[in-house]
Amino acid sequence: WNENYCNWDRLQAPLSVVAKGSKVIVTTRNKNVALMMGAAENLHELNPLSEDACWSVFEKHAFEHRNMEDHPNLVSIGRKIVGKCG
Structure with a gap:
């Protein structure tokens, strides 16, 4: 809007x-x-979330039932998204 x-x-x-x-x-x-x-x-x-706090929220929802270590490419993409949050 x-x-x-x-x-x-x-x-x-x-x-x-x-x-x-x-x-x-x-x-x-x-x-x-x-x-x-x-x-x-x-x-x-x-106040904006810290990058660590933002990652924590992202990780919880994006990897809820998955092992992050099994999806390093998704972790890399997620880190780029989180970098734009703050």
């Missing part, structure tokens, strides 16, 4: 009729996008 208001209007329309007390979690790399969604009061900026 981007900062185009027309796109946001289409996204926000169904969110305006949710049950009382409902919450919507917006995740974005761009603070302006969160502000456009009305998150100014509850904005929580997170």
